[in-house]
Amino acid sequence: MASPVKTPGHVAAPGLGGVGESPLRPDGTLKVAGEFAYASDLWMDGMLWGATLRSPHPRALIRSIDIGPALALPGVRAVLTHEDVPGRKMFGIDHTEDQPVLAIDQVRHQGEPVALVAADHPETARRAMEKISVGYEVLEPITDPRAVIADPDGLKVQDLGGITRHQPVRVGDVAAAKAGAEVVVAGEYEVGIQDQAFLGPESGLAIPSDDGGVDLYVSTQWIHNDVKQIAPCLGLPEERVHMTLAGVGGAFGGREDLSMQIHAAMLALHTGRPVKMSYNRYESFFGHVHRHPALMRYEYGATADGRLLYADVEIVLDGGAYTSSTKNVVGNAASLGVGPYEIPNIRIDAYGVYTNNPPCGAMRGFGAVQACFAYESMMDRLGAACGLGPVEIRRRNAVSQGSRLATGQVIESPAPLADMLTRLEAMPMPPPLDPSDLRNLPGGVSQTTHGEGVVRGVGYGVGIKNICFSEGFDDYATARVRLEVIGGEATVLVHTAAAEVGQGLVTIQAQVARTELGVQKVTIAPADNRVGDAGSSSASRQSYMSGGAVKAACEAVRAGLLALAARRFGRTDLAVAGGKIVSRADGVLGTVEDVLGDAVIEETREYRHRPTTAMDPVTGQGRSHTQLALCVHRAVVDVDVDLGLVKVVELAAVQDVGKIINRTGVEGQIHGGSAQGLGLAVMEEIVLSDGLVRNPSFTDYLIPTILDMPPMRLDILENPDPEAPYGLRGAGEPPTLSSTPAIVAAIRAATRRALARVPVRPEHIVQGS
Amino acid sequence: MRVNVTVNGSHEVVDEVWEGESLLYMLRERMGLPGSKNACEQGECGSCTVYLDGVPACACLVAAGQVGGRDVRTVEGLAEGPPGDERLDPVQEAFLETGAVQCGFCTPGLIVQAHDLIGRNPAPTDAEIREALAGNLCRCTGYEKILDAVRLAAERTAAAS
Numbered sequence: 001m002a003s004p005v006k007t008p009g010h011v012a013a014p015g016l017g018g019v020g021e022s023p024l025r026p027d028g029t030l031k032v033a034g035e036f037a038y039a040s041d042l043w044m045d046g047m048l049w050g051a052t053l054r055s056p057h058p059r060a061l062i063r064s065i066d067i068g069p070a071l072a073l074p075g076v077r078a079v080l081t082h083e084d085v086p087g088r089k090m091f092g093i094d095h096t097e098d099q100p101v102l103a104i105d106q107v108r109h110q111g112e113p114v115a116l117v118a119a120d121h122p123e124t125a126r127r128a129m130e131k132i133s134v135g136y137e138v139l140e141p142i143t144d145p146r147a148v149i150a151d152p153d154g155l156k157v158q159d160l161g162g163i164t165r166h167q168p169v170r171v172g173d174v175a176a177a178k179a180g181a182e183v184v185v186a187g188e189y190e191v192g193i194q195d196q197a198f199l200g201p202e203s204g205l206a207i208p209s210d211d212g213g214v215d216l217y218v219s220t221q222w223i224h225n226d227v228k229q230i231a232p233c234l235g236l237p238e239e240r241v242h243m244t245l246a247g248v249g250g251a252f253g254g255r256e257d258l259s260m261q262i263h264a265a266m267l268a269l270h271t272g273r274p275v276k277m278s279y280n281r282y283e284s285f286f287g288h289v290h291r292h293p294a295l296m297r298y299e300y301g302a303t304a305d306g307r308l309l310y311a312d313v314e315i316v317l318d319g320g321a322y323t324s325s326t327k328n329v330v331g332n333a334a335s336l337g338v339g340p341y342e343i344p345n346i347r348i349d350a351y352g353v354y355t356n357n358p359p360c361g362a363m364r365g366f367g368a369v370q371a372c373f374a375y376e377s378m379m380d381r382l383g384a385a386c387g388l389g390p391v392e393i394r395r396r397n398a399v400s401q402g403s404r405l406a407t408g409q410v411i412e413s414p415a416p417l418a419d420m421l422t423r424l425e426a427m428p429m430p431p432p433l434d435p436s437d438l439r440n441l442p443g444g445v446s447q448t449t450h451g452e453g454v455v456r457g458v459g460y461g462v463g464i465k466n467i468c469f470s471e472g473f474d475d476y477a478t479a480r481v482r483l484e485v486i487g488g489e490a491t492v493l494v495h496t497a498a499a500e501v502g503q504g505l506v507t508i509q510a511q512v513a514r515t516e517l518g519v520q521k522v523t524i525a526p527a528d529n530r531v532g533d534a535g536s537s538s539a540s541r542q543s544y545m546s547g548g549a550v551k552a553a554c555e556a557v558r559a560g561l562l563a564l565a566a567r568r569f570g571r572t573d574l575a576v577a578g579g580k581i582v583s584r585a586d587g588v589l590g591t592v593e594d595v596l597g598d599a600v601i602e603e604t605r606e607y608r609h610r611p612t613t614a615m616d617p618v619t620g621q622g623r624s625h626t627q628l629a630l631c632v633h634r635a636v637v638d639v640d641v642d643l644g645l646v647k648v649v650e651l652a653a654v655q656d657v658g659k660i661i662n663r664t665g666v667e668g669q670i671h672g673g674s675a676q677g678l679g680l681a682v683m684e685e686i687v688l689s690d691g692l693v694r695n696p697s698f699t700d701y702l703i704p705t706i707l708d709m710p711p712m713r714l715d716i717l718e719n720p721d722p723e724a725p726y727g728l729r730g731a732g733e734p735p736t737l738s739s740t741p742a743i744v745a746a747i748r749a750a751t752r753r754a755l756a757r758v759p760v761r762p763e764h765i766v767q768g769s
Numbered sequence: 770m771r772v773n774v775t776v777n778g779s780h781e782v783v784d785e786v787w788e789g790e791s792l793l794y795m796l797r798e799r800m801g802l803p804g805s806k807n808a809c810e811q812g813e814c815g816s817c818t819v820y821l822d823g824v825p826a827c828a829c830l831v832a833a834g835q836v837g838g839r840d841v842r843t844v845e846g847l848a849e850g851p852p853g854d855e856r857l858d859p860v861q862e863a864f865l866e867t868g869a870v871q872c873g874f875c876t877p878g879l880i881v882q883a884h885d886l887i888g889r890n891p892a893p894t895d896a897e898i899r900e901a902l903a904g905n906l907c908r909c910t911g912y913e914k915i916l917d918a919v920r921l922a923a924e925r926t927a928a929a930s
Contacts, residue, residue, distance in 0.1 A: 024865055031873030032861040032880060034804020034844035041803035123789060199808040199816060199874040199908050249808070249874030250908050281809040439896050502872025502909050664868035664914075671911030672871065698813035698906065706912040707903045 009037075010493075011506060012523050018515035019726055022664040026506050026524055027247075038247035039203035039219035040278040047205065047274035048077050050260070050267045051125035053115040054286055055107035057138050058356040058691025059157070062105055062114070064135035070117065073131060075124040077271045080116040084266065087235030093225065093257050093361070096323040098160055101233050101262050107136070108157050108321035109356055110692050111286025118267040118275050141356035141691035145318040146295060148353040157321050161354030164319050165327045167334040169406050169620030172345030177310035181301025185381045189298065189374040190757040192685035194291040194676075196363050197703050200249015202259035202287045203278035206268035213240025214265045219248040221255040222536035223497045223529050233262045234269065238529075241265070245527035251501035252676070253362030254288040256538055257324055285696035289324050289361030290686060292317040292352070294333075294370035298378045306386035308397045310345035311338045311406075315371055317360070319352045324361030326352040331471050331615060332367030335407045335624055339375040340417050340464040341397040346406050348620065356691045362538055364676060365465065365736045372463045373680075373758055376741030380459070380748070390460040390745065391425045399464075408621040411628060413658075414719035417462065420632045420654040424460070427713050430636055430650040432456070442638055442645035444707060453642035456649070459745025461633045463737025466625035467730030468541040472614045475541070475626075478532030479509075479549035482602040483517060483557050483592075490579060490592040492517055492554075495525040498534035498546035503732060504665040505542045509550050511662060512725075516554035517561075518576040519592060532606065540629065540730025543661055548725040549607035556603035565595045610723055627721055631655040631734035633674065633742035636710075639750040644762025646682050646747055651739060652713040658721045658729030667714060670735045675709050677739030682747075683708070685759050774836045776800065777846025786833050793817045793828035795836075796843060804844040804877045808906070815905030818878035819843045825885045844877035847884060859929070860884045863922035864915075871909035879905045883919045891927050893919070 011030070017023025030036035067079040082089055082102040089104065090097040103114045115132050119125035142148065148155045152162025178184075204218030213236050220226050223243050231238040248255065260277040267275040279287045299312040315333045319326035334350035363369075383393030398417035404410055433440035435451035442454060469475035480495040492513045500506045510522040527534070534546050562574050565581045573584040580588045581595050613622040634652040639645070651674050657666055683702045687694040695701045720727025740758060748755050753768050772783045772795065783799050791810075796802045796819070806816035810829045817828040820842035828841075848855035857865070860883050870876050879902060886893055886901040893901065898919045907915060 022868070025870060027873070028865040028870050029857070031870050031876050032844075032857060032865050033848060033855075034802075034877045036873055038803075038806070038874060040807065041797070043798070043801075043803070121787070123787065197908055198872070199806070199814060199906065200872065201808065248872060249806070250872040252908070278807075280807070281811070437896070439900070502874075504871065668868050668871055668910055668914060671913045672909045673911075675911035676908075697811060698809040699811050703906060703908060704911075705903050705906060706899045706915065709912045712911070712913055 010523050010525055016520060017511055019511050019661050021511065022662050023507060023511060025504060026510055036247050038200050038249050039217065040201060042205040042217050042246055042276060044205065044207065044274040047276050048118040048120060048271060049122040049125050050264050050275045050277035051117045051129055052113045052263060053129045053132050055103065055110060055112040055114055057107060057136055058110045058141040059139045060107050060136040061139065062103060062107065062134060063137055065115065066133040067115065069131040070128040073124065073128045075120040076117060076128045078118040078267055079128065079132065080266055080270060084270065085233060088232040091229045091233050091258060091262065092323055094325055094327065098158060099322040109358055113263065116263050116267055118271055143355055143357055143691050145316050145353045145355055148355060149316060149351055157354045157356050160323065164323055164352035164354055165330040167330050167350045167615060167620060168618060169334050169337065169346055169348035171406060174310045174312055174345045174347040177345035178301055181309050182304040183302045183385050184299065185378065185385050186299040187378060187381055188756060189296045189377055191294040191370045191373055192759055193293045193358065194363060194680050194684050195285065195686055195701060196252035196254030196288065198250030198252055198254055201279040201281065201284045204246060204260055204264055205274060205276045206264035207274040208268050208272055209242055211240050213242060214268055216241065216243045216261060216265060217246040218243065218261055219246050219255060221251050221499045221501060221538055223499065223527060224533035225536065226258060226261055227529055229258055230262050230265060234265055243529050245499055248499060248501040251537060252364045253366065253538055256362040256536055257289050259287045281698055282696050285693060289359045291363035292319060292329055292360040292370065296370065296374040298374050300378050300382055302382055302386065304386065306382060306388045306393050306396050308341060308343045311343050313337050313348040315350040317352045317370065318355050318357055320355060320357050320359035322359050324359055326361065329367035332466060333371050334620055335405065335615060336368045336464055336466065337371045338406050339372060340399045340462060340630060342399055342403050348406060357688060358686065358693060364673065365733050366539065368465050369737050372737040373741050376461045380745050391421050394460065394462055395421050407615060407624055409623045409625060413721040415628065415630060416656065416719060417630055420630060420656065423715055424632050424634050424652060424654045427634065427652045433638065433649065442640040442647040443643065453640045454638050455641050455750040457637050457639060457746040457750030459635050459742045459749055461738040461740065461742030461745060463631050463734055465540065465629050465734045465737055467627040467629050468539055468544055468609050470612050470625045472612055475535060475545065476606050476608045477534045477545035477549040478604065478606050479546060479553040480531050480602065480604040481513065481550065481553035481557050482600060483561065484600040485593050485596050488593065489521050490519045490596060492519050492522045493525055494522060494550055495531050496534045496546050496549065497527050497529055497531055498542050499527055499537040501537050503537065503669065504662060505537065505546060507665060508543050508547055508661055512547055512550045513554055516551055517558055518578055520579065540732040543728055544609065544724055544730055545607060549605055551725050552605035552607050553603050556605055557601050560601040560603065561592065561595065564599060568595055627724060627729060629656065629729045629734045631738045633738040635742040635746040637743060637746040637750060639747055639765060641751050641765060644765035648678055648710045648743055650710045650713065653735055654715040654717065655731065655734055656717040656719050656729060657731045658724060659718050659727040660716060661726060661728055666716060666731050669732045670714055671712055673732060673735030674712060674739040675704050677736045678709060678743060679704050680758055681740045681743035682760050770834060772833055772837050775840045777842055788834060790833045791829050792831040792833050792836050795833040796828060802843055802845050806874050806877060808874060815882060816875050816878040818881045818905065820881060825882055844880055847880065858884065859925045860887065860922040863918040863925065867914045867917040867921055869910060869914040869918035875905060875907040879907065879915060883922065887923050887926050892923060
């Protein structure tokens, strides 16, 4: 190739800091200097720009595609359709290959890819797409998920559809419990479609490789699963799809499914030239799956003093046209559908369905978010019916270590929910805001009143999230660790395929290596598929899984180092500490550098968590999760009840993370997760009509700004999980669950409105809902 | 078309610029300065914020042809010192140290905006920081540590002057 590609390099972890400290991010200096190579920054001499023509219709038959005029445009190097897919024409995550690489005879959602263009300039590619003529026969879209459940065979959007998965949960005898309940409450709840809205758009660079394959530099969450899906579609063995992680501008689940990977590779292989693809924000809204919208019916019965007797629940999740990860999302919704509460009799029916609405899949919280809004709303409703406050009703029913979840799974490690609620309630309250400063009022400087209608409300929310992959999946991560002397200094190189998506995994990998090997200088290699699978950067699992793999590989390297030292010093009472080989009896014997000399110690290890089991298809019973994590939130809001405007004044959170590996990092996870929950509570929704997205832009899909996000109070607990590395508990997702219901509860407290739907809109506050 | 522009103190002549290109495209794709990010192309997210004649602007909303004869400063031009031996600006250092950077995609724009704020207002209140950064979206941090970073940068800048 004509020039070196600007691609990701090694990052050297600066400064000191092992497990429990907060060293600087190894990639941080590059990021603040504007020099970090994100996927959209990649560039190569002679590269072409790829673009994707997408369906304007949610459901239509394709009668014809004419690419001739587009191909004739000067500067256009390729126009490809489904006929040009070199291998298998379908792909999909989770082993369900039901999604066409490019639409074949029909389109099933707005934005479905139909054709590809490669051109010298992105504007030329855009103009070429306008010249592709697709003959559509437009059909009535199927958009009502409850109608699909009622008639799954009649309302099929694809061969697999109607119902993607129905997962029941059956515990005890709900019918009998209904007869004995002294208090019964019921509610219907709805959650709109939330978008991950990561800031770095889907992007990547594909380069034909010397072995007839392709080098791919992309922003993804799971390199190996990408390659597994890409290779068959390209008609290549996996060994010839060389994937390197390019800088990732946030993910939040939205990069778990493929976006431009196969498309860019097809264009590169077809033209023999490097091809860059980078979506703009409009396209990004169609380029990835979203959080499933949900329709939920709940009925709870309890004793007069507020002890839960039964739960009768239906959860309907709209997965859109293709399977994506809907089956696993349904599993989470079912297993965590009543939250961290002890309930002796449970009936849950969780459904995922196919429609012509936008495809939905993974987003932070993954099936646990939707139900959390409903079950927490129910706890407030039950508390009110029993004359108990929000904290007391939750404490009275809270799980603890030894409790059973709805699946029958026993919570084996600490789950101090009642204590967490007590701590949360005891946190100081924020003072009233000075209404003479407009910036303090709901609506800020656009307020037109003097705050006469502003009412304060307080609400609480609790959430429980499974950590790592569940339901019997063989979940593992791989790490290669190399120790050698470079320039006179012992240096560790950590190599995994784990995706750094912003969460700080590269920092933690370096911390683990320093702690385990006592060596200061640690370098993190770019993630790629020259090392074994790391699993996805999702399910809050990478500190646990890739952290565990790096720890295991370091332990093996350390054993090798100590074996060298044992030979050198003729004794076995040895350990590594602070870059020295020390004897328990005689202290320091020498440095790591002395012992290593020219030797290179390299070890690769796979790490697995304890196996889980499938959920019983009839009863939902099973030990389906390996770790569970709790977060609780208190929200304080000021609501202008006349104008329907909300200002979240403060969020307080208590989360148990088992062990704080990096305080700065875990605080950032709780802050950021809480902000996304705030977005779902009062701002964020992909608005649909007849299967069409009405707001695919940051002008119309609003995410929280610094004016929307309040100060936070955090109390981070460390009750270790003995099964996990260092006792840690995955931390990224739980705060996304509980902040939403806490904020809505606070708005209810201020407005006395039912607010059965998120996001809460001004009209719900003013007119009720 | 040809564009004559000063970028990060250096006079540049950029050829073959198409009239429809934005300043952001020209910086990123024609000048090898991808530090300014493209996340919305509508002026909503602030990720492409640069100084244009000393005033922060969204580079996505400025046509490349409009910057002829003008002065542009990007995130790549904030560090001081000779090439290869630059010292980060206090705002950059503060973002790094406080944990205000996660994925970092919003970071260049936020740093330019915060740099401008501290230049105009050496001791901003929290309300002033929030107001100044209200046009910069961040999806990772919840903004708490960004506030910490701006407070720290302001303190250090004040202490140094």
